[in-house]
Amino acid sequence: MKFVDEVKITVASGRGGPGAVTFRRESYAPRGGPDGGDGGKGGDVIFKTSKHINSLVDFKTYKKYSADNGQPGAASNCSGHNGADMVMIVPEGTIIRDAETHEVIYDLTDLHEINFLQGGRGGKGNAFFKTSVNQAPEYAQPGEDNTTREIILELKLIADVGIIGFPNAGKSTLISRISAAKPKIADYPFTTLTPNLGVVKVGDYSNFVVADIPGLIKGAHLGVGLGIQFLKHIERTSLFVHIVDISGMSGRDPVQDYQDINFEIEKYDEMSKDKDGFFPLSSREQILVFNKIDLLSADQIEKIKQTFKKKFNVTGYAISGVTGKNINELLQAMAEKVIASKTGDQEQGQ
Ligand SMILES: Nc1nc2c(ncn2[C@@H]2O[C@H](COP(=O)(O)OP(=O)(O)OP(=O)(O)O)[C@@H](O)[C@H]2O)c(=O)[nH]1
Ligand SMILES: [Mg+2]
Structure with missing residues (x-):
């Protein structure tokens, strides 16, 4: 007989922060060059196993687990902060399946840590796009989109x-x-x-x-x-x-x-x-x-x-x-x- 503990959840990485469109404004340089910083990277979704937990009961409260988005870039070439990762601590032996196809994506029996979803890259600020022909680009890159995935976590329970x-x-x-x-x-x-x-x-x-x-x-x-x-x-x-x-x-x-x-x-x-x-x-x-x-x-x-x-x-x-x-x-x-x-x-x- 097999006892299975199972939860269906959605995990999402963070979006990349957008790059900034800004120009230097100093009293001696009223029309300064572009100085928009890059957006921060979105957080990843990481799975780590722990010997100290042996059930998925902690994942029954919430349905969605999201990493933070990257922060937008800012003036003076300031990059936005990277979004915090979402670290999911699961029991050893947890299996991650695709919720729709039920296909096994990872088996965390031997693997102890995986980077499951990458956060979006931050967008480049307008400073990056300055060229000899375009000294004052009025655009910046948006942050890369995040990834969302619906999964099933599954664990064969072993009685203690x-x-x-x-x-x-x-x-x-x-x-x-x-x-x-x-x-x-x-x-x-x-x-x-x-x-x-x-x-x-x-x-x-x-x-x-x-x-x-x-x-x-x-x-x-x-x-x-x-x-x-x-x-x-x-x-x-x-x-x-x-x-x-x-x-x-x-x-x-x-x-x-x-x-x-x-x-x-x-x-x-x-x-x-x-x-x-x-x-x-x-x-x-x-x-x-x-x-x-x-x-x-x-x-x-x-x-x-x-x-x-x-x-x-x-x-x-x-x-x-x-x-x-x-x-x-x-x-x-x-x-x-x-x-x-x-x-x-x-x-x-x-
Ligand atoms: N007064 C009293 N009755 C109890 C107590 N614990 C269990 N019972 C009663 O004893 C009966 C049997 O309880 P179960 O928990 O079904 O016993 P079990 O050991 O699982 O029994 P099986 O499944 O038949 O092996 C039920 O009527 C319970 O309400 C207790 O602490 N006090
Ligand atoms: Mg009984």
């Missing part, structure tokens, strides 16, 4: 965080709270039948992608429930958020659920250990989340935390996906771990 847990644990509720994803949420198991991806924004710079996959149950590796095949969608995520419903509402035992999910993950590893690039899911870092705390008293929550600490030596975030309680703390922890794992990747790559 996978949400795992039993059916009904509240995985889809969580992703709908922290991202713009709007999966179906319902009070019965196996509501989610295909993975959902959501882009989470924390602060200005850290976007990351979270995947909500169908729930697992005991025996999933034997095909019980929907099976474990959806785990393949989170094989490349560095972090799991493991959600446990601790409300006891549906007669579930949180300790048993937690163990069952981890057991199924180990089974998945056993079954896939001969595959190329095998990297066991059971070795991935997990953030444990105790969900549905709105249905429990503080004492009950504390007791469950203690049990997990004693039995597995793990601590977790106690949250409510419905009321939003403690979700900010959880998000912060997710963002920090995702950033740390990406920095780790970069260092390994050097």
